[in-house]
Amino acid sequence: xxxxxxxxxxxxxxxxxxxxxxxxxxxxxxxxxxxxxxxxxxxxxxxxxxxxxxxxxxxxxxxxxxxxxxxxxxxxxxxxxxxxxxxxxxxxxxxxxxxxxxxxxxxxxxxxxxxxxxxxx
Numbered sequence: 001x002x003x004x005x006x007x008x009x010x011x012x013x014x015x016x017x018x019x020x021x022x023x024x025x026x027x028x029x030x031x032x033x034x035x036x037x038x039x040x041x042x043x044x045x046x047x048x049x050x051x052x053x054x055x056x057x058x059x060x061x062x063x064x065x066x067x068x069x070x071x072x073x074x075x076x077x078x079x080x081x082x083x084x085x086x087x088x089x090x091x092x093x094x095x096x097x098x099x100x101x102x103x104x105x106x107x108x109x110x111x112x113x114x115x116x117x118x119x120x121x
Contacts, residue, residue: 008042008044008045008064009063009091009093010045010061010062010063010064010088010089010091011045011046011062011063011064012045012047012048012061012062013038013045013046013061013062014048014050014059014062015027015030015031015047015049015050015085016049016050016051016052016057016058016060017031017050017051017057017058018051018052018053018055018056018057020053021053021055021057023057023074023075025075026057026076026077026078026080027057027073027076027078027081029077030078030081030082031049033078034078034081034085035047035049038082038089042089056072056074057072057074058070058071058072059071059073059081059084059085059088061088061089061091061093063091063092063093064093065094067093067094069088069091071084071087071088
C-alpha cells in the first residue's frame with residue numbers, strides 16, 4: 001500500500017516458470033505453497049500463473065502508473081521467491097533513482113558540524 005495515497009499501487013503479479021526446467025524447481029514449489037496464501041492475503045491483486053517451456057522463472061509486478069518491474073528468480077527456493085513477490089506487491093511502482101554525479105572524497109574530516117538556520121547569523 002502506498003503510504004502517500006493509501007491505495008495499492010500493484011495491480012497484477014505475473015508468475016512465469018517452466019514445468020520441466022531444473023531452474024524452476026523453487027518456483028514450482030512457490031506456486032503450490034505460497035500463491036494461494038498470496039491470493040488470500042492480497043485479494044485486490046490479480047495473480048497470473050504462466051507455464052512457459054524453455055524460459056527462466058521470473059516475477060513481474062504491474063502497477064497502476066503503467067510501469068512493470070521484472071525480477072528473475074532462477075534457482076531460488078520458494079521462501080526466497082515469496083520475499084521477492086511481497087517486495088513487488090508492496091512497492092509503489094516508481095522509477096529507480098540513479099544518483100549520478102561525482103562523489104567527493106577527502107582525506108580530512110569536516111569540523112563544521114550540523115547546519116542550523118542560525119548558523120550564518
